[in-house]
Each structure stands twice: as C-alpha cells, then as structure tokens.
Amino acid sequence: MANAYDFKLSDKKGNEVCLADYRGKVLLITNTATACGFTPQYEELESLYKRFKEQGLEILDIPCNQFGGQAPGSDEEISEFCCTKFGVSFPQFKKSEVNGENALPLYAWLKGEKGFEDFAPNHPLTPILVEMFDKADANWRSSSDIKWNFTKFLIDRQGNVVARFEPTHDLGDIEKQISALL
DSSP, X not given: OXXXXXXXXXXXXXXXXXXXXXXXXXXXXXXXXXXXXXXTHHHHHHHHHXXXXXXXXXXXXXXXXXXXXXXXSOHHHHHHHHHHHHOXXXXXXXXXXXXXXXXXXXXXXXXXXXXXXXXXXXSTTHHHHHHXXXXXXXXXXXXXXXOSTTOEEEEOTTSOEXXXXXXXXXXXXXXXXXXXXX
C-alpha cells in the first residue's frame, strides 16, 4: 500500500468507507475508548475538529477494546456516549482491533510507517503506563504496536504518515502540527 487512501474501513453502521474519499484532507486517525483515563481527550479532539474542519481536517475515530477492555458496548452505544457526553461530530468507525492477527490492515500500515518512540515524560500517566508495560514485557519499547487508547497518527494531504502521537502527547503540539499541514 502506498498511502492512507489505499485503505477501507467499516463505519459504525458496517458500511464500507474508502479512505480515498478523504483525498486532499489532513487526517488524524486515533484508536479510542469510552472508559479510559484518556477518554476526556474526546472533548479536545472535537474542539480541534470544529476549528479546523473547514480548512480540511478530518478526525477518524476507531474505537478499540484491546486495552483494558475500556471500549465496552456496541458501536451504537459507543457513538451515543461520544455524542451525548462530548458532542463528537467527527466520523466514527466500527470497533476494531489495532494489534495482533485481527488488526485492521490500515493499522498494520500505520505502525509500519511510524513506530513507537516513547511516552511524553512530563505526562502524569506516563509512569503508570511504563511500569505496567515493564512488568508485562521488558522489550515493549522495541515493538511498533499500539500501546494504549488514543494513539494518534497524523496524515498529510497526500496520504502520508507524518507523525505518531502517543496518548500522553500534548494536544497543543498536535494542533500546531495539524495547523502547519493545513
């Protein structure tokens, strides 16, 4: 696959969506969860979306239940929660896996383009995540796997991955990088 536009996803109702439909847009693709310490990021993401949608930003929300079972419920329940609690209006897709045998092909490609670098050192949840991963696997840092909910990939208008942001990354910095691409 050459770029993000070569992939397809299922929307929250199960309809196939070609990412080529987003050609020429800046994309922020994120795996999300509704019962996570990072769930309040929905509010900040919606704010970004409202500010930059008219300039060509699309946020693609892919709920994932692989991290602590923190995305329980059906696609409809997840969507209702996000709309009611955070006013989410950006596209939401079918709950999917981002790691392992059943990972979306899009995520296999994204992880191949931008591997894990590290969690933000100044974020209050970083020590908790690092301790949890150190206990589970001493080599976790060397894997490109998605580590947790709200990992984000920034895609430029040509469909190329330009950045990967772990959930601890400052959303203000993400906004600056989005703005530079718009």
